Amino acid sequence: MPSNRRYLAVAGLTAIILALAGCSNEVEVNGQYLEAEETAEGDYDGLKNRPDLGWYEMAQGWNSEVRRAFWFTPQGSVLLPYDWFLNLEKAERTCADKPIQNAVTAAQTLFRDNTHLRSLGYIPVTADPYWNPDGLPIGFAKTPTPEGDYFGLTCSACHSNLMDLNGRKVLVEGAPTLADLQSFNEGMADALCSMDSATVKSRNPNREDAIAAADAQFRRFAERVLPVYTAEAADALMKDIRKQTGRIQIRNAHNYSKKYPPYGKGRLDALGAILNEVAAWKTGAKENNYPANAPVSYPFLWGASQSDVVQWNGAVSNVGIGLGPLGRNVGEVVGVYGHVGVTAQGKGADYLANLDSAAQRGAAPPLLDKSEGGQFSGYTSSVMMANLGAIESWISNLRSPKWPEKVLGEIDEAKAEQGRKIYMGEVYPRVKCVGCHGLVTRDDQDKPYKATMIRVPEIGTDPTAANNFILEANPTDGEPWLSGAYQGTKRSIISGKRYGKYMLFRGEALSTVVKGVIFGNLFTDGIKGITRSKSDAKENTFFNTADKFYRYKARPLTGIWATAPYLHNGSVMNLREMLTPEHERAKAFCVGSREFDPVNVGFVSRMTADGACAQDGNNATLLDTSEFASSNKGHSTRRQGVRMTEADKEALIEFLKTL
Structure with a gap:
């Protein structure tokens, strides 16, 4: 009987939630x-x-x-x-x-x-x-x-x-x-x-x-x-x-x-x-x-x-x-x-x-x-x-854009096949793109995947974004983060330890506010939001280590051709430069042009002789990779394909167009 009561209670709560949520x-x-x-x-x-x-x-x-x-x-x-x-x-x-x-x-x-x-x-x-x-x-x-x-x-x-x-x-x-x-x-x-x-x-x-x-x-x-x-x-x-x-x-x-x-x-x-x-x-x-x-x-x-x-x-x-x-x-x-x-x-x-x-x-x-x-x-x-x-x-039903061959040029099937082999690690013993960027076919885009989270020192890209999230003190004065108005509040609003005078890092406050918003309007708006928020993800990449957030996500490269500029901070202008050693990449380029470059796979950058962005109607802005948080370094070892032959780089780019 107790188990039946528990079943009825759960079933009753589920019915209430579904009734409140609605189906549309x-x-x-x-x-x-x-x-x-x-x-x-x-x-x-x-x-x-x-x-x-x-x-x-x-x-x-x-x-x-x-x-x-x-x-x-x-x-x-x-x-x-x-x-x-x-x-x-x-x-x-x-x-x-x-x-x-x-x-x-x-x-x-x-x-x-x-x-x-x-x-x-x-x-x-x-x-x-x-x-x-x-x-x-x-x-x-x-x-x-x-x-x-x-x-x-x-x-x-x-x-x-x-x-x-x-x-x-x-x-x-x-x-x-x-x-x-x-x-x-x-x-x-x-x-x-x-x-x-x-x-x-x-x-x-x-x-x-x-x-x-x-x-x-x-x-x-x-x-x-x-x-x-x-x-x-x-x-x-x-x-x-x-x-x-x-x-x-x-x-x-x-x-x-x-x-x-x-x-x-x-x-x-x-x-x-x-x-x-x-x-x-x-x-x-x-x-x-x-x-x-x-x-x-x-x-x-x-x-x-x-x-x-x-x-x-x-x-x-x-x-x-x-x-x-x-x-x-x-x-x-x-x-x-x-x-x-x-x-x-x-x-x-x-x-x-x-x-x-x-x-x-x-x-x-x-x-x-x-x-x-x-x-x-x-x-x-x-x-x-x-x-x-x-x-x-x-x-959840959005799909990546297909490379429009009739507009941007037909895919060279032989090149793309060679590129696929490179991507899968079948050509170079140290180059295996799929090891970080899982391969997802168009028919499988509705299936869950687990992201590859790579430690910042390993990938070598600009660390500022990852580092800022886990700062345990304000770099301005070295003082720890104050809890302020959260003192005495449970970290998860209805559970967890209460805040003392300080927070460990500011991400704690984000979790508290998000849960506070959801619980604060749970029965009039929150339940609908929860039941409608479709997630196909099944696993969690979170790590039980101190540096769990000092990483960057490597995701499947479906539709990657339409997402320039590249790296997490947008500091690399096209796919061709992603396969170029970091010291050979453009030190500065203009962002804002909508004109697509199908050869290098990115957007056109037009600069004047004095290094400014040409005024071509796009009001483009200059991205100087020497400035703070804008480094274009990283993703530049043998593993990332920068030492491949030019022909194989062309082949890999051709394959990336097909994703």
């Missing part, structure tokens, strides 16, 4: 609930013309509805009030009163102008009455909150790319973006402060023309966003603008320290920004701030749902009954302006209460003001977990 992938978008028809698209070769969108598509397993749903389903990012974003004008000068370089628009141009956003690497798309009524670029979405609708980003902003394949614009779903999020965020702060005449006056009190221009810009903005323009309403709006500007400026200043080079296009230190969010701004301990100075290339998404880990350093498990992939995605939203209201208890509450005003000003305030307690001692948040679950479910 209905998502909340633009004030309504929509469901994309998920009929899988049949596989095909070549390109499909989409004149309504202005580009071609490739066979990747998604139909047109799932594609659009992926682009515009909000995740909970709350960067700026939505109507502000629609009506904000682009700044002509920075908040520091410097002219903005590469200006491509006229005065009084809206920040959301397609020409402007295209120059930053984003992909404008036609309006849609349901998914995208305001005609925003891919990955720009409206997030509903108790304080009104907010503008934010979705994962498609960072994992979609429009490539120029021999004159044809082709959208590759899940490919690394070539966008410049740092310039986007800094430009938004400039746009906000440029209409504050008090700020303009403080920079240069003698520039009456600039002060008048700021007042005129604010008046135009206020008349667009206020239901009725009055002096009182305008004063209140300016107070809100200053508060919002300060929030964004503080985050930008902490993440994008002037001590380190800008990321440029196609790179971002998302993990560093997330660690600042959860370990400094959520704790109230501004001493935990450390610049997000380890930009990496955006990983491609196909195969993500099948892998046991996804991040470059394997920081988060992707295994579990949905909790793994949901937790990973919750962390991603927190890093792109998702709001979390941490509820401090015990000594944590005392810590916050005892912060002096200077300390409070030094830490970035929340982007939303409301912070009620969540369920199970968890945290309230803006994160839309049911939507995240639907997105993860769609990604």
Whole structure:
């Protein structure tokens, strides 16, 4: 009988969970609930013309509805009030009163102008009455909150790319973006402060023309966003603008320290920004701030749902009954302006209460003001977990793009076969690519795989990204990481040891916040997110050693041809250079061109005689591999094929095109 009771209890709980979760992938978008028809698209070769969108598509397993749903389903990012974003004008000068370089628009141009956003690497798309009524670029979405609708980003902003394949614009779903999020965020702060005449006056009190221009810009903005323009309403709006500007400026200043080079296009230190969010701004301990100075290339998404880990350093498990992939995605939203209201208890509450005003000003305030307690001692948040679950479910069906032979040239079958033998270790005794990069056929892309995690010293690539995650003290002052508002909180919210005065490393805070978000809204949103978050991964690569995160992931190379530049930090421009000794690789190249190079397999880089990026309409940025965290060394021993004959290098590249 006891066993029957246990069975009935489990069955009853399962029934409750399933009833709460529902069976569909209905998502909340633009004030309504929509469901994309998920009929899988049949596989095909070549390109499909989409004149309504202005580009071609490739066979990747998604139909047109799932594609659009992926682009515009909000995740909970709350960067700026939505109507502000629609009506904000682009700044002509920075908040520091410097002219903005590469200006491509006229005065009084809206920040959301397609020409402007295209120059930053984003992909404008036609309006849609349901998914995208305001005609925003891919990955720009409206997030509903108790304080009104907010503008934010979705994962498609960072994992979609429009490539120029021999004159044809082709959208590759899940490919690394070539966008410049740092310039986007800094430009938004400039746009906000440029209409504050008090700020303009403080920079240069003698520039009456600039002060008048700021007042005129604010008046135009206020008349667009206020239901009725009055002096009182305008004063209140300016107070809100200053508060919002300060929030964004503080985050930008902490993440994008002037001590380190800008990321440029196609790179971002998302993990560093997330660690600042959860370990400094959520704790109230501004001493935990450390610049997000380890930009990496955006990983491609196909195969993500099948892998046991996804991040470059394997920081988060992707295994579990949905909790793994949901937790990973919750962390991603927190890093792109998702709001979390941490509820401090015990000594944590005392810590916050005892912060002096200077300390409070030094830490970035929340982007939303409301912070009620969540369920199970968890945290309230803006994160839309049911939507995240639907997105993860769609990604589980995403497939790699096929090399379009009719556009880029036919595969040389004899060469490719020789390349396959090299890849499998059948030609050179020390070269066996498959030893790290598992071979996954197109028919097997829905099957789980276990990633190969390689120790940083062994692969020899730039260590900054892996090292930053496991720092046990802040390199700025050598002090350990403070727990701050987490003191007295259980590390897993409902279980585990409670935080004392310090954290071992900042990744602990990430785990706590992610679980706090999930438990904080478990029965109204979390269960849907968990049950929808499809993961095919069966094993966990996590190691029981101190250096378990001091590694980089080697993943199957399906679709690798469409994912340049290479290495985890995007410091190698094409596949040919990946097979070149590190001292012979380009020391600098330009990132941002969408023009594909089918011979070397990467993007074209055009530089002027003085070493700058040519202004060819792509607004490309220079990646100097001598700069901090941008080293192009590593993956350069005999094992990686750099000493093969040129003919065999050609053969291996030909085989990689077929994956």
